[in-house]
Amino acid sequence: MEPRSVPGVLATMEVKEPVAKRILVTGGTGLVGKAIEKVVADGEGRPDEEWIFVSSRDADLTSATETKALFEQHKPTHVIHLAAMVGGLFKNIRYNLDFWRRNIHINDNVLHSAYETGVQKVVSCLSTCIFPDKTTYPIDETMIHNGPPHSSNFGYSYAKRMIDIQNRGYFEQHGCRFTAVIPTNVFGPHDNFNIEDGHVLPGLIHKVYLAKQNGSALTVWGTGKPRRQFIYSLDLARLFLWVLREYDEVEPIILSVGEEDEVSIREAAEAIVEAMDFRGELLFDTTKADGQFKKTASNAKLRRYLPSFQFTPFRQAVKETCAWFSTNYANARK
Amino acid sequence: MEVKEPVAKRILVTGGTGLVGKAIEKVVADGEGRPDEEWIFVSSRDADLTSATETKALFEQHKPTHVIHLAAMVGGLFKNIRYNLDFWRRNIHINDNVLHSAYETGVQKVVSCLSTCIFPDKTTYPIDETMIHNGPPHSSNFGYSYAKRMIDIQNRGYFEQHGCRFTAVIPTNVFGPHDNFNIEDGHVLPGLIHKVYLAKQNGSALTVWGTGKPRRQFIYSLDLARLFLWVLREYDEVEPIILSGESPKSSFNPFARGWSHQPQSCPSPQWEKKMKSPSGRQQKLSWRPWTSGESFFLTPPRPMGSSRRQPAMPSYGATCPASSSHPSDKL
Numbered sequence: 010m011e012p013r014s015v016p017g018v019l020a021t022m023e024v025k026e027p028v029a030k031r032i033l034v035t036g037g038t039g040l041v042g043k044a045i046e047k048v049v050a051d052g053e054g055r056p057d058e059e060w061i062f063v064s065s066r067d068a069d070l071t072s073a074t075e076t077k078a079l080f081e082q083h084k085p086t087h088v089i090h091l092a093a094m095v096g097g098l099f100k101n102i103r104y105n106l107d108f109w110r111r112n113i114h115i116n117d118n119v120l121h122s123a124y125e126t127g128v129q130k131v132v133s134c135l136s137t138c139i140f141p142d143k144t145t146y147p148i149d150e151t152m153i154h155n156g157p158p159h160s161s162n163f164g165y166s167y168a169k170r171m172i173d174i175q176n177r178g179y180f181e182q183h184g185c186r187f188t189a190v191i192p193t194n195v196f197g198p199h200d201n202f203n204i205e206d207g208h209v210l211p212g213l214i215h216k217v218y219l220a221k222q223n224g225s226a227l228t229v230w231g232t233g234k235p236r237r238q239f240i241y242s243l244d245l246a247r248l249f250l251w252v253l254r255e256y257d258e259v260e261p262i263i264l265s266v267g268e269e270d271e272v273s274i275r276e277a278a279e280a281i282v283e284a285m286d287f288r289g290e291l292l293f294d295t296t297k298a299d300g301q302f303k304k305t306a307s308n309a310k311l312r313r314y315l316p317s318f319q320f321t322p323f324r325q326a327v328k329e330t331c332a333w334f335s336t337n338y339a340n341a342r343k
Numbered sequence: 344m345e346v347k348e349p350v351a352k353r354i355l356v357t358g359g360t361g362l363v364g365k366a367i368e369k370v371v372a373d374g375e376g377r378p379d380e381e382w383i384f385v386s387s388r389d390a391d392l393t394s395a396t397e398t399k400a401l402f403e404q405h406k407p408t409h410v411i412h413l414a415a416m417v418g419g420l421f422k423n424i425r426y427n428l429d430f431w432r433r434n435i436h437i438n439d440n441v442l443h444s445a446y447e448t449g450v451q452k453v454v455s456c457l458s459t460c461i462f463p464d465k466t467t468y469p470i471d472e473t474m475i476h477n478g479p480p481h482s483s484n485f486g487y488s489y490a491k492r493m494i495d496i497q498n499r500g501y502f503e504q505h506g507c508r509f510t511a512v513i514p515t516n517v518f519g520p521h522d523n524f525n526i527e528d529g530h531v532l533p534g535l536i537h538k539v540y541l542a543k544q545n546g547s548a549l550t551v552w553g554t555g556k557p558r559r560q561f562i563y564s565l566d567l568a569r570l571f572l573w574v575l576r577e578y579d580e581v582e583p584i585i586l587s588g589e590s591p592k593s594s595f596n597p598f599a600r601g602w603s604h605q606p607q608s609c610p611s612p613q614w615e616k617k618m619k620s621p622s623g624r625q626q627k628l629s630w631r632p633w634t635s636g637e638s639f640f641l642t643p644p645r646p647m648g649s650s651r652r653q654p655a656m657p658s659y660g661a662t663c664p665a666s667s668s669h670p671s672d673k674l
Contacts, residue, residue: 107502110439117432139441140355174489176426 010336022338029057033083033254035070035119036091037062041192043199045089045243045249046168053085053250056238061085071111076118080126086252090119092134097206101162109164116172122183128133132252133189135173135261137306139166147268147307150191150261157185159301173261180259190252197242197326198333202343210239210327213278214282214334215343217285226290227282230297233275237264238306241326265308266320284328285335351379354575357392358413359384359440363456363514363520367411367571375572383407393433398440402448411571412441412455416487419528423484431486438494439484444537446507455508458581459560461488472513472583480501495583504579506602511583512574519564525615532561555574562588626645 034044049060061083068079070092094111101108116133123131140148141156152172158166172189179185187298196210204212213229220227248264256262273279275293282291311318321329334341358364371382374421383405388400392414418431421499438455443452462470463478475495479489495513518532526534535551540547559589570586578584 011488104504106497106504109497110443112440113435117435121432146539156478157476164500167493171489171493174485175431177429177433178486182426182428 014254015316020324027057028057030087031059031083031085031120032061032087032287033080033088034060034062034089036064036093036134036219038064038199039091040195040197040200040242041245041249043065043089044246045167046223047198048243048246053247055085064164067203068148070115070118071123073114073118076120076122077125077328080122080128084126085123087131088119088128088131089253090116090131092119093169096165097203098161101165105162105164107164108162109168112165112168113171114331116168116175119185120172120175120179122178123187124183129186130253131176131187132249133172133176133187135169135189135191137191137263137265137304138162140304141149141291146275146303147305148312149307150263153191155262155300166258176254176259176261188252188256188259189261189307190249191261192240192245193238193263193304194296195240195256197244197330198337200242200342202334202341204343207343209274209336210277210281210330213281214263214285214331217281217287217331218334218338219289221285224289227278227287227293228294229274229278229319230276230294231274231299232295233278233293234273235299236271236273237277237304239277239323239326240265241321241323241330244320244326248311248315248318256314260316262310263306263308264311266307266308266323267312268305270320270323271303280324280327281331284331286323349379349459350381352377353405353407354383355402355407355412356382356384356411356413358415358456360386360521361413361521362517362522362564363413363567363571365599366400366519366568370565370568370572373394375569376386390632392440395436395440395443398444399447400523402444402450404439406448407445409452409575410441410445410450411575412440412453415456415491417488419525419530420483421468422528424485426482426653427486429486431490434487434490435493436624438490438497442494442497442501442509442666445509446501446505451508452575453498453507454571454578455494455498455511457491457511457513459585459587461491470585472585475513475583498583505647508581509580510574510578512571512583513583513585514567515560516564517562517564517567517589522564531559542575560587562586 020337034042034045039044042064046060046062049058054060063083070076070079086091091130092115092310094106094115096108120131120133135153137148139158140153142150142159144157153170155165158170176189178189179187194208194210196208201207201209202211202215204215207215213227216229219225226242245264252264276293281287356364356367359368364386368382368384371380376382385401389399392398394400414437416430416437417428418426428447442455455473459470461480462475464472464481465478475492479485480492485565498507498509498511501509516530516532518530524527524533524537525641526537529537535549538551540548541547567586567590574584574586
């Protein structure tokens with residue numbers, strides 16, 4: 010479009026395409042929020058989209074008033090809702106009530122403010138850890154509510170499950186298109202690399218970093234045998250964009266690599282060792298708990314929609330994440 | 344100056360003007376209240392419990408030591424279907440506000456009220472307390488059902504994180520005075536009572552919706568009220584407890600004469616046998632006799648009954664077979 014001057018205005022004004030979507034991303038500074046920000050900035054954003062990334066600094070989402078004010082201020086047309094109270098195993102066990110209450114409040118405030126301000130679509134974020142503890146494998150989207158979750162994090166799990174219930178309520182009563190995705194284990198830059206409280210892959214990356222520094226062995230907790238499906242945060246971000254733009258169901262969708270790409274913890278550790286060129290010894294502390302052996306999730310629904318979507322190869326994604334951590338060690342969350 | 348006993352319990356009853364609240368009020372007034380108890384019945388006129396501020400103010404005003412939490416947004420089938428979101432949100436807010444205000448003001452015990460309609464839609468029978476969360480509820484009232492289920496989740500959270508004794512009861516179909524007798528929106532028994540009343544007035548037929556074959560366990564509100572008092576005073580678990588009526592073992596035609604119900608002191612050997620769950624596993628004794636030597640029996644539910652053996656539930660009723668005497672006039 011050619012710039013044109015507007016009568017009475019001294020400077021010429023460039024006429025841009027009208028903004029069709031104003032997308033508010035809650036939890037915008039977290040692992041997934043940062044990945045979406047990067048993917049958008051690197052060229053996957055569209056000219057008719059305006060992206061706004063907010064964090065707890067911008068509003069306390071456990072407060073209905075502050076959440077409403079945030080929505081009034083930004084007037085989003087779409088929302089990617091990533092904000093949550095999260096934590097590792099031991100924190101969950103100790104604070105199940107708080108994980109339940111604060112997440113219920115956050116989710117209710119965000120969904121209801123979205124409804125009241127006429128947001129067209131909300132994509133919330135669930136997790137495969139909320140599925141029933143006793144279940145068959147692979148798990149799929151229809152099984153979320155088929156039994157109690159693991160007792161260690163029942164507060165967090167039920168609060169996340171109730172996003173799906175509330176989405177259904179908004180759809181049935183008001184026709185709102187509020188939906189959710191269910192990623193498996195996410196990893197990437199800007200993660201929480203705390204060894205005690207973080208998740209397995211960032212914890213291992215941090216351990217290798219320290220082991221290299223100290224010239225010590227790498228000790229992996231457990232036998233290394235449990236298997237996990239890992240999804241690179243940048244791949245997840247691209248899928249979030251697709252869900253936001255194209256996925257029309259209210260029922261949630263699992264976002265994961267296929268069952269065939271499940272890796273053991275040992276294989277994950279070896280990928281990190283290779284990526285960081287660690288030459289020391291690799292040990293397994295079998296006195297530590299293994300956790301669930303398998304949590305295999307089916308990505309058949311995703312593959313029906315996107316048969317050709319290419320995930321970043323696991324070792325490459327690990328390499329990129331390790332490189333980011335080494336470069337950003339001082340500022341990384343740990 | 345008359346010296347009164349010090350008040351050991353100040354009991355706040357939310358939803359105090361509803362079916363169950365009114366029954367508790369009556370039972371307390373009729374002599375089952377204790378001298379060390381002060382009972383406060385509140386309704387939506389006293390506070391909007393969907394507001395955290397108003398709920399907190401209510402608790403600050405009355406400073407209860409105990410709470411019986413009955414307040415909820417309730418409704419019939421069609422209202423639920425149309426407003427599942429509102430049933431979810433408003434009840435979650437009410438429950439969170441009541442439980443959290445109770446926690447913040449140091450309430451010793453909260454007894455909330457669930458319902459058998461929140462159990463999994465696809466399930467084996469009989470249902471028991473351990474099965475509440477084993478699958479999705481019926482889709483027609485999923486909002487209400489999940490909100491009620493989450494009371495149990497939140498009770499567990501308060502116990503694990505703060506040691507609070509917040510628990511819940513699960514009544515089956517309650518009926519009695521002060522119910523909602525609206526034919527469209529009320530429940531089956533009060534709806535039928537209203538229909539019969541109108542049919543008599545108009546000289547018309549009584550039309551029952553459906554085939555009449557579905558089966559329900561009904562519990563009289565006054566019996567439920569007495570059980571609430573026991574739960575408040577004696578039931579120490581955080582896990583919920585089903586409070587259900589039970590039919591006599593023998594079969595009979597509910598509309599025929601010749602059925603009676605004899606009160607019996609319990610426990611009886613027959614009763615003790617019934618305490619085992621169908622799987623044979625000994626159920627934890629979830630209640631004790633009313634007072635030593637005093638018997639507790641359900642108000643005879645006539646006409647009501649089954650032509651087959653009812654599932655074993657913690658029950659208080661007589662287990663003797665029907666006699667051939669005339670039905671008791673006392674209900």
